[in-house]
Amino acid sequence: MSVHSEPGDRRPPISTPAQTAKQERILDAAVQVFAEKGFYNARVSDVAREAGVADGTIYLYFRSKDDLLIQLFESRMSAIIERLRVRLADAPSAAMKLRLFIELQLALVVEEPTLAEVLTVELRQSGKFMREYKAAKFGEYLDLIEEIIIAGQRDGEFVSGVDPRLVKRALFGALDEVSLYWLQGRAGGREPYALPAAAEQIWNVCARGILRTAGAPAVLEPSKEEP
Amino acid sequence: MSVHSEPGDRRPPISTPAQTAKQERILDAAVQVFAEKGFYNARVSDVAREAGVADGTIYLYFRSKDDLLIQLFESRMSAIIERLRVRLADAPSAAMKLRLFIELQLALVVEEPTLAEVLTVELRQSGKFMREYKAAKFGEYLDLIEEIIIAGQRDGEFVSGVDPRLVKRALFGALDEVSLYWLQGRAGGREPYALPAAAEQIWNVCARGILRTAGAPAVLEPSKEEP
Amino acid sequence: MSVHSEPGDRRPPISTPAQTAKQERILDAAVQVFAEKGFYNARVSDVAREAGVADGTIYLYFRSKDDLLIQLFESRMSAIIERLRVRLADAPSAAMKLRLFIELQLALVVEEPTLAEVLTVELRQSGKFMREYKAAKFGEYLDLIEEIIIAGQRDGEFVSGVDPRLVKRALFGALDEVSLYWLQGRAGGREPYALPAAAEQIWNVCARGILRTAGAPAVLEPSKEEP
Amino acid sequence: MSVHSEPGDRRPPISTPAQTAKQERILDAAVQVFAEKGFYNARVSDVAREAGVADGTIYLYFRSKDDLLIQLFESRMSAIIERLRVRLADAPSAAMKLRLFIELQLALVVEEPTLAEVLTVELRQSGKFMREYKAAKFGEYLDLIEEIIIAGQRDGEFVSGVDPRLVKRALFGALDEVSLYWLQGRAGGREPYALPAAAEQIWNVCARGILRTAGAPAVLEPSKEEP
DNA sequence: GATGAATGAGCGTTCATTCAT
DNA sequence: GATGAATGAACGCTCATTCAT
DSSP states (O other): OOOSOOTTOSOOOOOOTTTHHHHHHHHHHHHHHHHHHOTTTOOHHHHHHHHTSOHHHHHHHOSSHHHHHHHHHHHHHHHHHHHHHHHHHTOSSHHHHHHHHHHHHHHHHHHOHHHHHIIIIIHHHTHHHHHHHHHHHHHHHHHHHHHHHHHHHHTTSBOSSSOHHHHHHHHHHHHHHHHHHHHHHHHHTOOOOOHHHHHHHHHHHHHHOSBOOTTSOSSOOOGGGOO | OOTTOOGGGOOOOOOOTTTHHHHHHHHHHHHHHHHHHOTTTOOHHHHHHHHTSOHHHHHHHOSSHHHHHHHHHHHHHHHHHHHHHHHHHTOSSHHHHHHHHHHHHHHHHHHOHHHHHIIIIIHHHTHHHHHHHHHHHHHHHHHHHHHHHHHHHHTTSBOSSSOHHHHHHHHHHHHHHHHHHHHHHHHHTOOOOOHHHHHHHHHHHHHHOSBOOTTSOSSOOOGGGOO | OOTTOOGGGOOOOOOOTTTHHHHHHHHHHHHHHHHHHOTTTOOHHHHHHHHTSOHHHHHHHOSSHHHHHHHHHHHHHHHHHHHHHHHHHTOSSHHHHHHHHHHHHHHHHHHOHHHHHIIIIIHHHTHHHHHHHHHHHHHHHHHHHHHHHHHHHHTTSBOSSSOHHHHHHHHHHHHHHHHHHHHHHHHHTOOOOOHHHHHHHHHHHHHHOSBOOTTSOSSOOOGGGOO | OOOSOOTTOSOOOOOOTTTHHHHHHHHHHHHHHHHHHOTTTOOHHHHHHHHTSOHHHHHHHOSSHHHHHHHHHHHHHHHHHHHHHHHHHTOSSHHHHHHHHHHHHHHHHHHOHHHHHIIIIIHHHTHHHHHHHHHHHHHHHHHHHHHHHHHHHHTTSBOSSSOHHHHHHHHHHHHHHHHHHHHHHHHHTOOOOOHHHHHHHHHHHHHHOSBOOTTSOSSOOOGGGOO
16 A cells, blocks of 8 residues: 555646535544544445545545545535634633543543544554644644643743643543543443543543542542633 | 464463573563553564564563563563562551652652653554453552542541542552653653652542632641641 | 455456456456366466466456366356257257257367366366265266156156166266267377267167167268168 | 376385284275265364374375275275186176176175265265276276176177176166165165165076067076076 | 575455546 | 556465475
8 A cells, every 4th residue: 555645646636616515524424434443444336435526436535444534524624623623712711621632531521432432542553654634634633632731831820840832731631542442442331431421531630640638639620611 | 373272372470589580581671662652553563673682582581462461561560569568558547648749750750760661552453362360469459549548538638538449540540640740741851840849740630629718728748747 | 365354355257248258358368267177276376377368367366276167167067068958959859869968068179179188087077075065966977867867767768677867877978988088098198989979889889788789770871861 | 186196206005014904094084984974074184083183194004085085996996806707716607706796896885884985985986097007907997897898708608799898888887876776775865776676687588688579588597597 | 405484476355536427 | 538448567375396404
C-alpha cells in the first residue's frame, strides 16, 4: 500500500455542489464499516456496499482507501471542533470551559458511539501513515484544551506549574481511554460506569485531585449550581 | 490452505530449554518491526529477516502472525507487570505507590521506547480480534492501578468520591497518550517535554488538581523530599 | 486467511448471461491444464494463463481450486449424461442399449481425449474430498448402466443372477481402465487397440462371456446388422 | 516437486541386512497414511510419525516422497504377484485360473483393505509421474491375466475373438472399481455386496455373459463343483 | 545411523485499484 | 458520472528436504 499520496495523483478531490451528498454517503458508510471491522480488515467494497454505490465510485471521490480515512477524520473532526467551539464560548470561566469540554466530549461518545469508535480506536490503527495527516485537525482539537488551560493559568484560575501541552495530551488520553472502554463494554455487554457520571468524576480529579486534604473541598459542586 | 487440512494439524508451541532463545529472538525482532512499520504493514518475512531466521522458522514457534502479536503482548506485559509489582511493594503509602507507578511507567517509555511504541500504538491496532486476548494481561496491568486506588480510599489517603475502575482507565489513558506523543515527537524531531518532568506534573494534577485554591499547596514537593 | 474473516465473505458464483462464457473458458482451460499436469501439480495461475485471464479472475467464478475441479466435473458430466440419455432412448432393447452405451462411452474418449483424461484420471486424484461431491453426478452416470441392466433383467433379456449394482461398477471400471490405457498409450506412442474395436469386444464378453461352448455363438454380429 | 529422479542423486537406496526392517516400518506407515489422507495430502512427517522415526530418517531409505510411493508400489506388488503366481499354478485349467484370479484378487481387498486402498486409489492419484515407474510391476501384474487368457485361447477353452491385451485391462479395471466401491462403502457405512459373492458374479459374466439364451446355462456352478 | 530444527521455494488467495462500457 | 468485472502484486503459510549435532 502506498502510504504517501503521490504529488502526481490524477484524480483530484471533487466538490460538485449536489453530488457531494454521495461523498457524504460514502463517509457515513465508512464510519459504520470501519467501526465494525476496523480499517485494515474493512474492504473498500464493504464501504461501497454499505454506501449503496459501486466500488469504482469510491475512487471518484477519494484517492485511495487511506485518503478515505483521512478525509473521514478531517470531516468529522471539523464538525466536532466547530460544535465544541460554539458551546465553549458560552462558559464563563476557564474552569467551566474545561468542565464543559469533558462533559461534551463524553456526551458525544454516547450520542454517536459509532463515530466515536472510529475516531478513538481505528484512527490509531493506521499507525505510521496517519500521523502526518492527523496532525492538522487533531492538533486543532487538542488546542481547544490547551487554550482553556492557558487562559485559566493567565487568569489565575489554574495553577501555573503544569505545562498546557502536557495537560492537553493527558486529558485527551484519559477521555479517549475512558470512552474506548465504555464503547467496548457496550459491545461486550459490560456497563462499568455511566459516561455523564464519569465526566463529573474526571472533572473532579482534574480540578482537585484525589488526595484528601483538610481545608479544601474534595469535590466541586455540579455545574448547574456553579455561581 | 485447502479443504483437506485437519484442524488438529496446528503445530503446538515449542518450549525446548535452549532453543527458546530463538523464540525470544523472534519476539525481539517483532517488537522492532512492528514498532517501525506497524503490525498490518509488517510482513512476516520482515520479522524473519530481522530475527535472522527463515520465514518458516517463525511458524515453528508461533501459530500465525496474529499469534506472534498476542504472544509478544503476553510476554512483554508479564515482565512489565512483574517489575512494577516488585518496585511498588516498597512504596510506603498509596500516594507514593501511585506516584511511583506514574514515574516507572514513563521511565519505561524512555528506557525501551521501541517496546513502548508497540505496546501503546500497535496493540490497539489489531482492533477487534485482539480485544479478547488483550484482556487477560492488560486487565492485570490495569489492576495494579485499581488496587492502589482502592487501598488509598480504604486508608483515607484518597477521596472516596471516584470510581477506581474509572480512574485506572483515565490514568492509563493519560499516560498512554503522553507516552505516545513523546515517542512520536522523538521520531519526528520534536521534544515537547521531558518525560520524568511530565511524571511529576501528572502526579501533581492527580493529587491536587489544577484549580488554584487557598489553603492547599498547588504543587506537591518532589518525591525525594517526600516525608 | 486471517482470524478476522467472516465465513460469509465467500464470493458467490456469478451467472451473468454473457460473462458465463468466461466461466466456460476457465473450465476449458482447467480441462487442458489438469489433463496435462494433474490437479495437484497444476497451479491456479496455469489455468489462468491458459484461459487468458488474470489469476484473480478465477476467483470471481470459483470459490477455490477445489471448487474449480468440482464444478468442472459437474458441468462436464451433466453434458455427457444428457447426451447419453438422448442417444440411448432410441435403442430398441436393453441389449442394444448396453452395447450402445459401451460404444458411445469409448467414442467419447476418442472424440475428447483431454476431457476423458481429466474425468478418468484426475478426478480420482482428488481423493478423499472429492468423494462427497462426486457422488451426485457420478451416481447419476452409473445409474444409466444400472437402469439398462434392471430393464434387461425384467424383460428377460439378461440373466437375473447378477446384481445390477455390481455390474454397473464392473462395467464402468472396465471402460475406465481401457480408456485410461488408450489415453496413456496415445501420449506414450503406443497403440494397443482401436477403441471402436475394443467396444465390440467388450460388448461380446459382456454378452456371451469368453468361454467357448457348443450351442451358442461365441460372438454377436456387429450392431448394424443386428435384427 | 521434482517429478523425475536426477541421475546425480547423492543418496543411493540402502539395503543394510538388518536395518531394512526400518525401511519396512516406513513402508507400512506409508500404506496407512496414504490410505487415510491420500498421497498428496499426506505429509512426509505424517509417515515418519506413524513409523516412529524422525523425518530425516525417511530420507536415509528413500530418495524423495515420490520415491517412497514408487518403492511402496514395487514392494507390495512384488509380494502380491508372487503370491498369485504360486496359487494360480495349482489351478488345472485356464478357466479355473481366471476364476481363481478374480477370487484371490477380491479376497486380498478383504484381507488387506488398507493396502488395497493405496494400490487402487492412491496410486492413480500420482498421475503423470507414476506412469513411467508404474509400468514395470504393474505390467507384470497384468501379464498374469494376459497369460491366462492366451493359454485359454491356445487350448481352446476361451473364444479367440478377443484381444488378451484388452481383456486384461478390462478385467483389471472391473476388479479395481468394484474393490474401490467396496472400500469406500466400508468407510462410509454402506455395504452393497459381499466381495466373495461379487467374485462369483464377475466370473459368471466373464465366462458366459449376461445374455439369456437357450442351450447354455445362464450361470455356471460354483467353483467347488466345477468338473 | 538417527535426529528434528531449520530452511526457503512455492502457491492459493485477497483486495485495492483501474478502465472499458 | 457511475459501474463492477478484471487485474495482478502482494503475502501468509506449508512442507519436502537438508544438515549440524
